[in-house]
Amino acid sequence: xxxxxxxxxxxxxxxxxxxxxxxxxxxxxxxxxxxxxxxxxxxxxxxxxxxxxxxxxxxxxxxxxxxxxxxxxxxxxxxxxxxxxxxxxxxxxxxxxxxxxxxxxxxxxxxxxxxxxxxxxxxxxxxxxxxxxxxxxxxxxxxxxxxxxxxxxxxxxxxxxxxxxxxxxxxxxxxxxxxxxxxxxxxxxxxxxxxx
Amino acid sequence: xxxxxxxxxxxxxxxxxxxxxxxxxxxxxxxxxxxxxxxxxxxxxxxxxxxxxxxxxxxxxxxxxxxxxxxxxxxxxxxxxxxxxxxxxxxxxxxxxxxxxxxxxxxxxxxxxxxxxxxxxxxxxxxxxxxxxxxxxxxxxxxxxxxxxxxxxxxxxxxxxxxxxxxxxxxxxxxxxxxxxxxxxxxxxxxxxxxx
Numbered sequence: 098x099x100x101x102x103x104x105x106x107x108x109x110x111x112x113x114x115x116x117x118x119x120x121x122x123x124x125x126x127x128x129x130x131x132x133x134x135x136x137x138x139x140x141x142x143x144x145x146x147x148x149x150x151x152x153x154x155x156x157x158x159x160x161x162x163x164x165x166x167x168x169x170x171x172x173x174x175x176x177x178x179x180x181x182x183x184x185x186x187x188x189x190x191x192x193x194x195x196x197x198x199x200x201x202x203x204x205x206x207x208x209x210x211x212x213x214x215x216x217x218x219x220x221x222x223x224x225x226x227x228x229x230x231x232x233x234x235x236x237x238x239x240x241x242x243x244x245x246x247x248x249x250x251x252x253x254x255x256x257x258x259x260x261x262x263x264x265x266x267x268x269x270x271x272x273x274x275x276x277x278x279x280x281x282x283x284x285x286x287x288x289x290x291x292x293x
Numbered sequence: 294x295x296x297x298x299x300x301x302x303x304x305x306x307x308x309x310x311x312x313x314x315x316x317x318x319x320x321x322x323x324x325x326x327x328x329x330x331x332x333x334x335x336x337x338x339x340x341x342x343x344x345x346x347x348x349x350x351x352x353x354x355x356x357x358x359x360x361x362x363x364x365x366x367x368x369x370x371x372x373x374x375x376x377x378x379x380x381x382x383x384x385x386x387x388x389x390x391x392x393x394x395x396x397x398x399x400x401x402x403x404x405x406x407x408x409x410x411x412x413x414x415x416x417x418x419x420x421x422x423x424x425x426x427x428x429x430x431x432x433x434x435x436x437x438x439x440x441x442x443x444x445x446x447x448x449x450x451x452x453x454x455x456x457x458x459x460x461x462x463x464x465x466x467x468x469x470x471x472x473x474x475x476x477x478x479x480x481x482x483x484x485x486x487x488x489x
Contacts, residue, residue, distance in 0.1 A: 123409035125321075202408075208464070209405035212398075213319035247480070253461075253469070254477050258450065261457030265449075268404070273449070281450050284443070288484050 108146050111136045112157040116203050119157075124206040127154065151214070158207045161200045162224070165189065169228070179239045180286055183232050187282050190225065191262045193275035201267040229256040241290050251289060258285060304342050307332045308353040312399050315353075320402040323350065347410070354403045357396045358420070361385065365424070375435045376482055379428050383478050386421065387458045389471035397463040425452040437486050447485060454481060 114136035119127050129150045133143040147153035168189045172182060192198040230252045236242040242251070262281060265273040310332035315323050325346045329339040343349035364385045368378060388394040426448045432438040438447070458477060461469040 121409070124405065126409070206405055206408075209320065209402055212402075213317075213322070247476075250473075250476050250480050253473060254454065254481065257457030257461060257477065258454050259457065260460055261453030261455065264456055264460065265453060277446075277449060280443075280446050281453065284446050285450065 104146070108156065109160065111138070111143060111146055111153065112160045115153060115157040116161075116199060119203050119206050120199055124210045127206075129153070154207065154210070158203065161203050161207075165197075165200065166224070179235060179241060180290065183236065184279075184282055184286060186228075186232065187259060188275075188279065190228075190259055191278050191282075192266045193278055198267055198270060201263050205264075205267060225259065226252070226256050229259065236290065243289060243291050246289060255285070300342070304352065305356065307334070307339060307342055307349065308356045311349060311353040312357075312395065315399050315402050316395055320406045323402075325349070350403065350406070354399065357399050361393075361396065362420070375431060375437060376486065379432065380475075380478055380482060382424075382428065383455060384471075384475065386424075386455055387474050387478075388462045389474055394463055394466060397459050401460075401463060421455065422448070422452050425455065432486065439485060439487050442485060451481070 111132065115127060115132045118131050118135050122131070127150075129143060129147075130140060132153065133140050136143065143153075147156065169186055172185045172189060175182065175185075177185065189197075192201045230248075233242065233248050233252050233255065237248060242248070258281075262273065262278055266278060307328065311323060311328045314327050314331050318327070323346075325339060325343075326336060328349065329336050332339065339349075343352065365382055368381045368385060371378065371381075373381065385393075388397045426444075429438065429444050429448050429451065433444065438444070454477075458469065458474055462474060
Protein backbone atom coordinates (compact mmCIF):
# COMPACT_ATOMS: atom_id res chain seq x y z
CA UNK A 98 0.00 0.00 0.00
CA UNK A 99 2.56 2.70 0.89
CA UNK A 100 4.28 2.07 -2.42
CA UNK A 101 1.07 2.75 -4.35
CA UNK A 102 0.54 6.00 -2.44
CA UNK A 103 4.12 7.08 -3.13
CA UNK A 104 3.62 6.37 -6.82
CA UNK A 105 0.52 8.59 -7.02
CA UNK A 106 2.15 11.30 -4.92
CA UNK A 107 5.17 11.34 -7.22
CA UNK A 108 2.91 11.56 -10.29
CA UNK A 109 1.26 14.63 -8.74
CA UNK A 110 4.63 16.23 -8.04
CA UNK A 111 5.62 15.67 -11.66
CA UNK A 112 2.33 17.15 -12.90
CA UNK A 113 2.91 20.20 -10.72
CA UNK A 114 6.39 20.54 -12.19
CA UNK A 115 4.76 20.38 -15.64
CA UNK A 116 2.41 23.26 -14.71
CA UNK A 117 5.35 25.39 -13.61
CA UNK A 118 7.17 24.71 -16.88
CA UNK A 119 4.03 25.53 -18.94
CA UNK A 120 3.51 28.75 -16.97
CA UNK A 121 7.08 29.86 -17.51
CA UNK A 122 7.84 28.75 -21.04
CA UNK A 123 4.52 27.89 -22.65
CA UNK A 124 3.67 24.56 -24.24
CA UNK A 125 6.70 24.70 -26.57
CA UNK A 126 8.88 24.46 -23.48
CA UNK A 127 6.93 21.59 -21.88
CA UNK A 128 9.28 18.88 -23.09
CA UNK A 129 9.84 15.73 -21.04
CA UNK A 130 13.43 16.84 -20.54
CA UNK A 131 12.46 20.25 -19.11
CA UNK A 132 9.76 18.76 -16.88
CA UNK A 133 12.18 16.13 -15.53
CA UNK A 134 14.67 18.89 -14.72
CA UNK A 135 12.00 20.98 -12.96
CA UNK A 136 10.90 17.90 -10.96
CA UNK A 137 14.54 17.13 -10.12
CA UNK A 138 14.32 13.67 -11.65
CA UNK A 139 16.35 11.89 -14.28
CA UNK A 140 14.68 11.27 -17.63
CA UNK A 141 14.68 7.55 -16.85
CA UNK A 142 12.99 8.09 -13.49
CA UNK A 143 10.33 10.30 -15.07
CA UNK A 144 9.64 7.67 -17.74
CA UNK A 145 8.90 5.24 -14.90
CA UNK A 146 5.87 7.40 -14.01
CA UNK A 147 4.81 8.55 -17.48
CA UNK A 148 5.82 6.70 -20.62
CA UNK A 149 5.02 9.55 -23.03
CA UNK A 150 4.85 13.34 -22.98
CA UNK A 151 1.16 13.28 -23.95
CA UNK A 152 0.34 10.89 -21.08
CA UNK A 153 1.99 13.30 -18.64
CA UNK A 154 0.21 16.36 -20.07
CA UNK A 155 -3.20 14.67 -20.07
CA UNK A 156 -2.68 13.71 -16.41
CA UNK A 157 -1.56 17.28 -15.54
CA UNK A 158 -4.74 18.65 -17.13
CA UNK A 159 -6.92 16.09 -15.35
CA UNK A 160 -5.45 17.30 -12.06
CA UNK A 161 -6.37 20.93 -12.88
CA UNK A 162 -9.93 19.81 -13.52
CA UNK A 163 -10.08 17.79 -10.28
CA UNK A 164 -8.79 20.69 -8.20
CA UNK A 165 -11.48 23.01 -9.60
CA UNK A 166 -14.21 20.37 -9.13
CA UNK A 167 -13.18 19.86 -5.50
CA UNK A 168 -13.43 23.59 -4.76
CA UNK A 169 -16.84 23.79 -6.41
CA UNK A 170 -18.19 20.77 -4.52
CA UNK A 171 -17.06 22.25 -1.24
CA UNK A 172 -19.13 25.39 -1.88
CA UNK A 173 -22.10 23.37 -3.15
CA UNK A 174 -22.28 21.62 0.23
CA UNK A 175 -22.26 24.87 2.24
CA UNK A 176 -25.44 26.15 3.82
CA UNK A 177 -25.88 29.41 1.89
CA UNK A 178 -28.78 31.27 0.24
CA UNK A 179 -29.11 29.99 -3.39
CA UNK A 180 -27.98 33.19 -5.14
CA UNK A 181 -24.97 33.63 -2.87
CA UNK A 182 -23.99 30.00 -3.40
CA UNK A 183 -24.14 30.41 -7.17
CA UNK A 184 -22.10 33.60 -7.07
CA UNK A 185 -19.43 31.86 -4.98
CA UNK A 186 -19.31 28.91 -7.36
CA UNK A 187 -18.92 31.19 -10.38
CA UNK A 188 -16.12 33.03 -8.57
CA UNK A 189 -14.30 29.69 -8.22
CA UNK A 190 -14.51 29.04 -11.96
CA UNK A 191 -13.32 32.45 -13.16
CA UNK A 192 -9.69 32.93 -12.07
CA UNK A 193 -9.35 35.67 -9.44
CA UNK A 194 -5.96 34.88 -7.90
CA UNK A 195 -2.52 33.66 -9.00
CA UNK A 196 -3.32 30.01 -8.38
CA UNK A 197 -6.53 29.89 -10.41
CA UNK A 198 -5.02 32.12 -13.13
CA UNK A 199 -2.23 29.55 -13.41
CA UNK A 200 -4.85 26.80 -13.83
CA UNK A 201 -6.45 28.82 -16.64
CA UNK A 202 -3.03 29.24 -18.29
CA UNK A 203 -2.55 25.48 -18.21
CA UNK A 204 -6.06 24.91 -19.63
CA UNK A 205 -5.42 27.42 -22.41
CA UNK A 206 -2.00 26.07 -23.37
CA UNK A 207 -3.30 22.50 -23.16
CA UNK A 208 -6.35 23.20 -25.34
CA UNK A 209 -4.27 24.93 -28.01
CA UNK A 210 -1.74 22.09 -27.96
CA UNK A 211 -4.18 19.16 -28.10
CA UNK A 212 -6.60 20.73 -30.53
CA UNK A 213 -4.85 19.11 -33.46
CA UNK A 214 -4.45 15.72 -31.82
CA UNK A 215 -7.88 14.21 -32.27
CA UNK A 216 -7.29 11.07 -30.26
CA UNK A 217 -6.80 13.09 -27.09
CA UNK A 218 -8.91 16.20 -27.55
CA UNK A 219 -12.35 16.49 -25.98
CA UNK A 220 -14.03 19.89 -26.11
CA UNK A 221 -16.35 18.96 -23.25
CA UNK A 222 -13.46 17.92 -21.03
CA UNK A 223 -13.92 20.62 -18.45
CA UNK A 224 -17.58 19.87 -17.69
CA UNK A 225 -18.35 23.57 -17.24
CA UNK A 226 -21.29 23.58 -19.66
CA UNK A 227 -23.03 20.87 -17.61
CA UNK A 228 -22.24 22.71 -14.38
CA UNK A 229 -23.82 25.90 -15.81
CA UNK A 230 -26.97 23.97 -16.73
CA UNK A 231 -27.19 22.71 -13.13
CA UNK A 232 -26.83 26.26 -11.76
CA UNK A 233 -29.65 27.56 -13.99
CA UNK A 234 -31.86 24.60 -12.98
CA UNK A 235 -31.02 25.27 -9.33
CA UNK A 236 -32.16 28.91 -9.63
CA UNK A 237 -35.32 27.73 -11.35
CA UNK A 238 -36.12 25.19 -8.60
CA UNK A 239 -36.03 27.99 -6.05
CA UNK A 240 -38.29 30.09 -8.32
CA UNK A 241 -35.52 32.66 -8.58
CA UNK A 242 -35.20 32.63 -12.38
CA UNK A 243 -37.34 35.11 -14.32
CA UNK A 244 -40.30 33.25 -15.79
CA UNK A 245 -39.98 34.26 -19.41
CA UNK A 246 -36.36 33.12 -19.82
CA UNK A 247 -35.35 30.19 -22.02
CA UNK A 248 -33.21 27.94 -19.80
CA UNK A 249 -31.25 26.47 -22.71
CA UNK A 250 -30.23 29.92 -23.97
CA UNK A 251 -29.48 31.15 -20.43
CA UNK A 252 -27.18 28.14 -19.91
CA UNK A 253 -25.30 28.88 -23.14
CA UNK A 254 -25.08 32.57 -22.22
CA UNK A 255 -23.79 31.94 -18.68
CA UNK A 256 -21.26 29.44 -20.05
CA UNK A 257 -19.96 31.97 -22.62
CA UNK A 258 -19.86 34.75 -20.04
CA UNK A 259 -17.86 32.63 -17.57
CA UNK A 260 -15.34 31.38 -20.10
CA UNK A 261 -14.96 34.84 -21.64
CA UNK A 262 -14.29 36.34 -18.21
CA UNK A 263 -11.83 33.51 -17.46
CA UNK A 264 -9.99 34.19 -20.73
CA UNK A 265 -9.81 37.93 -20.07
CA UNK A 266 -8.80 37.45 -16.41
CA UNK A 267 -5.85 35.44 -17.72
CA UNK A 268 -4.93 37.80 -20.59
CA UNK A 269 -5.55 41.12 -18.80
CA UNK A 270 -5.42 40.44 -15.03
CA UNK A 271 -5.04 44.12 -14.12
CA UNK A 272 -8.29 45.33 -15.65
CA UNK A 273 -10.20 42.08 -15.19
CA UNK A 274 -9.48 41.76 -11.47
CA UNK A 275 -11.50 40.07 -8.74
CA UNK A 276 -13.60 43.14 -7.92
CA UNK A 277 -14.55 43.71 -11.54
CA UNK A 278 -15.37 40.03 -12.12
CA UNK A 279 -17.58 40.09 -9.03
CA UNK A 280 -19.43 43.17 -10.28
CA UNK A 281 -20.09 41.58 -13.70
CA UNK A 282 -21.34 38.35 -12.12
CA UNK A 283 -23.58 40.12 -9.59
CA UNK A 284 -25.01 42.26 -12.39
CA UNK A 285 -25.62 39.13 -14.48
CA UNK A 286 -27.36 37.23 -11.69
CA UNK A 287 -29.45 40.31 -11.02
CA UNK A 288 -30.45 40.47 -14.71
CA UNK A 289 -31.75 36.88 -14.84
CA UNK A 290 -33.28 36.61 -11.36
CA UNK A 291 -36.82 37.56 -10.42
CA UNK A 292 -37.28 40.35 -7.88
CA UNK A 293 -37.49 38.95 -4.40
CA UNK B 294 5.06 50.74 -58.36
CA UNK B 295 3.99 47.34 -59.70
CA UNK B 296 6.91 45.74 -57.92
CA UNK B 297 5.77 47.14 -54.56
CA UNK B 298 2.25 45.79 -55.15
CA UNK B 299 3.60 42.37 -56.07
CA UNK B 300 5.66 42.33 -52.90
CA UNK B 301 2.62 43.02 -50.69
CA UNK B 302 0.48 40.55 -52.63
CA UNK B 303 3.10 37.85 -52.18
CA UNK B 304 3.30 38.58 -48.44
CA UNK B 305 -0.47 38.09 -48.23
CA UNK B 306 -0.25 34.79 -50.09
CA UNK B 307 2.41 33.60 -47.67
CA UNK B 308 0.29 34.68 -44.67
CA UNK B 309 -2.66 32.74 -46.09
CA UNK B 310 -0.43 29.70 -46.49
CA UNK B 311 0.55 30.15 -42.82
CA UNK B 312 -3.14 30.14 -41.79
CA UNK B 313 -3.72 26.88 -43.66
CA UNK B 314 -0.71 25.28 -41.96
CA UNK B 315 -1.87 26.48 -38.50
CA UNK B 316 -5.39 25.18 -39.15
CA UNK B 317 -4.13 21.78 -40.19
CA UNK B 318 -1.22 21.15 -37.86
CA UNK B 319 -1.49 23.73 -35.09
CA UNK B 320 1.22 26.16 -34.11
CA UNK B 321 3.77 23.37 -33.58
CA UNK B 322 3.53 22.69 -37.31
CA UNK B 323 3.84 26.34 -38.36
CA UNK B 324 7.55 26.20 -39.11
CA UNK B 325 9.09 28.38 -41.81
CA UNK B 326 9.85 25.19 -43.76
CA UNK B 327 6.23 23.97 -43.70
CA UNK B 328 4.85 27.39 -44.59
CA UNK B 329 7.28 27.74 -47.52
CA UNK B 330 6.19 24.32 -48.79
CA UNK B 331 2.47 25.24 -48.48
CA UNK B 332 3.13 28.54 -50.31
CA UNK B 333 5.13 26.66 -52.99
CA UNK B 334 8.22 28.75 -52.38
CA UNK B 335 11.81 27.87 -51.57
CA UNK B 336 13.04 28.69 -48.07
CA UNK B 337 15.30 31.35 -49.57
CA UNK B 338 12.42 32.98 -51.46
CA UNK B 339 10.26 33.05 -48.31
CA UNK B 340 13.11 34.66 -46.36
CA UNK B 341 13.08 37.45 -48.92
CA UNK B 342 9.57 38.38 -47.70
CA UNK B 343 9.91 37.55 -44.01
CA UNK B 344 13.26 37.33 -42.29
CA UNK B 345 12.01 35.44 -39.21
CA UNK B 346 9.18 33.05 -38.30
CA UNK B 347 7.84 35.50 -35.71
CA UNK B 348 7.73 38.33 -38.25
CA UNK B 349 5.67 36.13 -40.55
CA UNK B 350 3.29 35.02 -37.79
CA UNK B 351 2.76 38.58 -36.51
CA UNK B 352 1.92 39.68 -40.06
CA UNK B 353 -0.48 36.74 -40.53
CA UNK B 354 -2.27 37.72 -37.30
CA UNK B 355 -2.42 41.39 -38.33
CA UNK B 356 -4.16 40.30 -41.53
CA UNK B 357 -6.81 38.36 -39.56
CA UNK B 358 -7.49 41.50 -37.52
CA UNK B 359 -7.72 43.69 -40.63
CA UNK B 360 -10.16 41.34 -42.34
CA UNK B 361 -12.47 41.38 -39.30
CA UNK B 362 -12.20 45.19 -38.96
CA UNK B 363 -13.10 45.64 -42.64
CA UNK B 364 -16.25 43.50 -42.28
CA UNK B 365 -17.30 45.42 -39.14
CA UNK B 366 -16.76 48.83 -40.78
CA UNK B 367 -18.85 47.79 -43.75
CA UNK B 368 -21.81 47.03 -41.46
CA UNK B 369 -21.25 50.19 -39.40
CA UNK B 370 -21.76 52.27 -42.55
CA UNK B 371 -25.04 50.56 -43.48
CA UNK B 372 -28.33 52.34 -42.98
CA UNK B 373 -29.94 50.05 -40.39
CA UNK B 374 -31.91 50.49 -37.13
CA UNK B 375 -29.38 50.71 -34.22
CA UNK B 376 -30.22 47.39 -32.56
CA UNK B 377 -30.13 45.49 -35.85
CA UNK B 378 -26.81 47.07 -36.73
CA UNK B 379 -25.31 46.04 -33.40
CA UNK B 380 -26.60 42.48 -33.74
CA UNK B 381 -25.05 42.23 -37.21
CA UNK B 382 -21.71 43.56 -35.96
CA UNK B 383 -21.66 41.05 -33.08
CA UNK B 384 -22.44 38.27 -35.56
CA UNK B 385 -19.33 39.26 -37.52
CA UNK B 386 -17.15 38.98 -34.43
CA UNK B 387 -18.38 35.59 -33.21
CA UNK B 388 -17.44 32.94 -35.80
CA UNK B 389 -20.49 31.51 -37.54
CA UNK B 390 -18.97 29.96 -40.68
CA UNK B 391 -15.84 28.08 -41.73
CA UNK B 392 -13.94 31.22 -42.71
CA UNK B 393 -14.48 33.10 -39.46
CA UNK B 394 -13.97 29.92 -37.38
CA UNK B 395 -10.60 29.57 -39.11
CA UNK B 396 -9.75 33.16 -38.12
CA UNK B 397 -10.62 32.31 -34.52
CA UNK B 398 -8.39 29.21 -34.70
CA UNK B 399 -5.51 31.38 -35.88
CA UNK B 400 -6.17 33.93 -33.11
CA UNK B 401 -6.28 31.15 -30.49
CA UNK B 402 -3.13 29.40 -31.68
CA UNK B 403 -1.34 32.73 -32.04
CA UNK B 404 -2.31 33.94 -28.55
CA UNK B 405 -1.19 30.68 -26.93
CA UNK B 406 2.08 30.78 -28.86
CA UNK B 407 3.00 34.42 -28.24
CA UNK B 408 1.86 34.56 -24.64
CA UNK B 409 5.32 33.70 -23.41
CA UNK B 410 7.14 36.06 -25.77
CA UNK B 411 6.70 39.39 -24.07
CA UNK B 412 8.24 41.53 -26.79
CA UNK B 413 5.49 40.55 -29.21
CA UNK B 414 2.44 39.90 -27.07
CA UNK B 415 -0.26 42.53 -26.62
CA UNK B 416 -3.46 41.45 -24.92
CA UNK B 417 -5.36 44.37 -26.39
CA UNK B 418 -4.27 43.51 -29.90
CA UNK B 419 -7.69 42.64 -31.21
CA UNK B 420 -9.36 45.91 -30.23
CA UNK B 421 -12.60 44.10 -29.36
CA UNK B 422 -12.90 45.63 -25.89
CA UNK B 423 -12.85 49.14 -27.38
CA UNK B 424 -15.34 48.10 -30.05
CA UNK B 425 -17.71 46.78 -27.34
CA UNK B 426 -17.47 50.08 -25.47
CA UNK B 427 -18.45 51.91 -28.67
CA UNK B 428 -21.47 49.62 -29.18
CA UNK B 429 -22.71 50.25 -25.62
CA UNK B 430 -22.21 54.03 -26.08
CA UNK B 431 -24.06 53.83 -29.39
CA UNK B 432 -27.09 52.16 -27.75
CA UNK B 433 -26.99 54.78 -25.02
CA UNK B 434 -26.93 57.68 -27.52
CA UNK B 435 -30.13 56.35 -29.06
CA UNK B 436 -31.67 56.02 -25.56
CA UNK B 437 -31.97 52.29 -26.10
CA UNK B 438 -29.91 51.21 -23.07
CA UNK B 439 -31.79 50.64 -19.82
CA UNK B 440 -31.22 53.65 -17.57
CA UNK B 441 -30.03 51.90 -14.44
CA UNK B 442 -27.19 49.98 -16.15
CA UNK B 443 -23.51 50.71 -15.47
CA UNK B 444 -21.93 51.17 -18.92
CA UNK B 445 -18.47 50.09 -17.77
CA UNK B 446 -19.79 46.78 -16.41
CA UNK B 447 -22.02 46.25 -19.47
CA UNK B 448 -18.98 46.73 -21.73
CA UNK B 449 -16.98 44.16 -19.77
CA UNK B 450 -19.94 41.76 -19.81
CA UNK B 451 -20.59 42.08 -23.55
CA UNK B 452 -16.85 41.63 -24.23
CA UNK B 453 -16.75 38.44 -22.12
CA UNK B 454 -19.94 37.11 -23.70
CA UNK B 455 -18.63 37.69 -27.24
CA UNK B 456 -15.23 36.12 -26.63
CA UNK B 457 -16.75 33.19 -24.72
CA UNK B 458 -19.15 32.52 -27.58
CA UNK B 459 -16.27 32.82 -30.08
CA UNK B 460 -14.22 30.30 -28.08
CA UNK B 461 -17.12 27.83 -27.86
CA UNK B 462 -18.05 28.30 -31.54
CA UNK B 463 -14.50 27.21 -32.35
CA UNK B 464 -14.31 24.33 -29.84
CA UNK B 465 -17.87 23.00 -30.27
CA UNK B 466 -19.17 24.21 -33.66
CA UNK B 467 -22.04 21.73 -33.76
CA UNK B 468 -23.79 22.89 -30.60
CA UNK B 469 -22.67 26.50 -30.80
CA UNK B 470 -23.90 27.07 -34.36
CA UNK B 471 -25.03 30.27 -36.05
CA UNK B 472 -28.68 29.91 -35.00
CA UNK B 473 -27.78 29.38 -31.35
CA UNK B 474 -25.31 32.27 -31.32
CA UNK B 475 -27.99 34.51 -32.83
CA UNK B 476 -30.48 33.50 -30.14
CA UNK B 477 -28.02 34.22 -27.31
CA UNK B 478 -27.12 37.62 -28.78
CA UNK B 479 -30.75 38.62 -29.40
CA UNK B 480 -31.61 37.57 -25.85
CA UNK B 481 -28.68 39.59 -24.51
CA UNK B 482 -29.57 42.76 -26.44
CA UNK B 483 -33.15 42.35 -25.26
CA UNK B 484 -31.96 42.08 -21.63
CA UNK B 485 -29.99 45.36 -21.73
CA UNK B 486 -32.28 47.44 -23.96
CA UNK B 487 -35.20 49.53 -22.78
CA UNK B 488 -38.66 48.61 -24.01
CA UNK B 489 -39.48 50.53 -27.17
